[in-house]
Amino acid sequence: GSDRMWPKYAKGVDLESGGPSALYPGMIESSDLRWAFIRKIYTILTVQLALTAAVAAVVVSVKSVSHFFVSSSAGLGLYIFLIILPFILLCPLYIYRERHPVNLLLLGLFTLSISFAVGMSCAFTSGNIPTILFPLGKISVMIYGGLGALIFSGYIIYDTDNLIKRFTYDQYVWAAVSLYLDVINLIGEMKDWRGWDVEAGGAAAAGGASLYPNMMESPQLRWAFIRKVYTIVALQIVITIGVAAAINLIAPVRDFLLDRSTASFVAGVAIMILPFLGTYAKFQDRMDSFSSPIPCSMTVFDFASSNCSLEMETVMLPMMYFSERHPINFVLLLLFTVCIGFAVGLACTTRGGAAILEAATLTAAVVGGLTLYTFWAAKRGHDFSFLGPFLFAALLALTIFSLIQVLFPMGTVTTRVFGCISAVVFAGFIIYDTDNLIKRHSYDQYVCAAISLYLDIINLFLALLSTIED
Structure with a gap:
């Protein structure tokens, strides 16, 4: 009976050898090879999902793991890195x-x-990024989840169709990644949204005690604010990577920007200037209420915020008025991030992939290490507000030197030395702005806090990139 039901496989035919039937009308390639390719993809996908389920189960079931991520500086740094x-x-x-x-x-x-991210989501979050940034009611969350599930269901259909017809045989890893992310996102949209709310604080957050000695505010609220800021920064980094990758991977765009024509020169100048139009520096004395907007010169590197016993917030001109007005501030932040993404993409067009990858890896390592160090130091009572005047002076010096370099181009050695100095300066800004995030930013300044850290990271990446030889 089984031989009649499965005649081919009962005879010991190798599953990888495929079968004679075509997958779609007009199929020209060998159906045997395509079937073998499809089975290979789904085997890889099955292993990925099994690994994800195992890792997520460990993160959820072992309470000490999730507690470590939300109750200590090292855990928070590792969480951001993951x-x-x-x-x-x-x-x-x-x-x-x-x-x-x-x-x-x-x-x-x-x-x-990805498995760790899924496990952490299941362990102590009650929603995804949009519901964290824009708190919604239960019905709104259900509608959002339904729309998200519908979209990723469409992606599964689309990527499966690509798997059947378009992916070449040596693209098995990329095909598996596409379907894997579709499935993970679909599960994320469909899962139950009940559980401990990160933004509301909780026992896990309180378990880590104060972030620094003599902390007067609620640790739960400050931890929630910190997670919100790092979520925004992570989104900004992802958008920047996407825009920069599109500029470098889409040949017509890259060739246009590298062309020495007048149009490409104007476009390049516009891309570099657009994010900085209307930039202002608002120095607000902490000892009195006097405030004065001062225009600020910017270069490729010099776009960051600093304090020097004063508060300097660097944002686009409209954000001067809407930085704390939701949701306009997020719209402006998105436009600003896309503009920076174009500038980063333009800076990467003349560099090789190995140099870009090395600079990105170094940036991730430096940012992660300095973030962990700052949380550790703050826990032990160290304060980094004294860095403000020195960083501000260094930023002015970098700006002036950058203008001189634009007018009077210097050699490769000078450029690399300048890049090294810039990297040290923006590493200091990361420590300084992380210390402000822990102690000084108010809860409605999440956009300004995110911009500060985002620009520190971007400038550090560009500085490191200028020091690396292709």
Whole structure:
């Protein structure tokens, strides 16, 4: 009976050898090879989902793991790193997607990082990024989840169709990544949204005690504010990577920007200037209420915020009025991030992939290390507000030197030395702005806090990129 039901497989035919039936009308390629390719993809996908389920189960079931992530400085730093890691790994994964066995190794690391993110989401969040930034009611969350599930269901259909017809046989890793992310996002949209609310604080957050000695405010509220800011920064980094990658991977756009025509020169200048139009520096004395907007010169590196016993907020001109007005501030923040993404993409067009990857890796390591150090130091009573005047003076010096370099181009050695100095300065800004995030920013200044850290990271990346030889 079984032989009649499954005659081919009962005879011991290898599943990887496929079958004679065509997958779609007019199929020209060998159906055997395409079937073998499809089975290979779904085997990889099954292993990815099994690994994700195992890692997520450990994170959820072992309470000490989730408690570590939300109650300590080291845990928060690792949590931020694990959020950003999948997007960092996507770059080398795309470059080496057809090079075995490097592609499978990167795929394993990518799956592990996603698995930790899924586990943390199941362990102590009650929603995804949009519901954290825009708190919604239960009905709104259900509608959002339904729309999200519908969209990713469409992606599953689309990527499955690509799997059947379009992916080449050496693109098995990229095909598996596409379907894997579709499934993970679909599960994320459909899962139950009950549980501990990160933004509301909770026992886990309170378990870490105060962030610094003599802390007067609620640690729960400050931890929630910190997580919100880092979520915004992570989104900004992802958008920047996407825009910069599009500029470098879409050949017509890249060729246009690299062309020495008048149009490409104007476009390049516009891309560099657009994010800085209307930039202002508002110095607000903490000892009295006097405030004065002062125009600020900016270069490729010099776009950050600083305090020097005063508060300096660097934002677009409209954000001067709407930085604390929701949701206009998010719309302006998105436009600002896209503009910066174009500028970063333009800076990367003349650099090789290896140099960009090395600079990105160094930036992630430096940011993660300095963030952990600042939380550790704040916990032990150290204060970094004294860095303000020195960083501000260094920023002015970098700005003046950048203008001189534009007018009187200097050699490669000078450029690299300038890049090293800039990297040190913006590493100091990361410590300084992280200290402000822990102690000084008010809860409605999440956009300004996110901009400060985002620009520190971007400027550090560009500085490191200028020091690396292709």
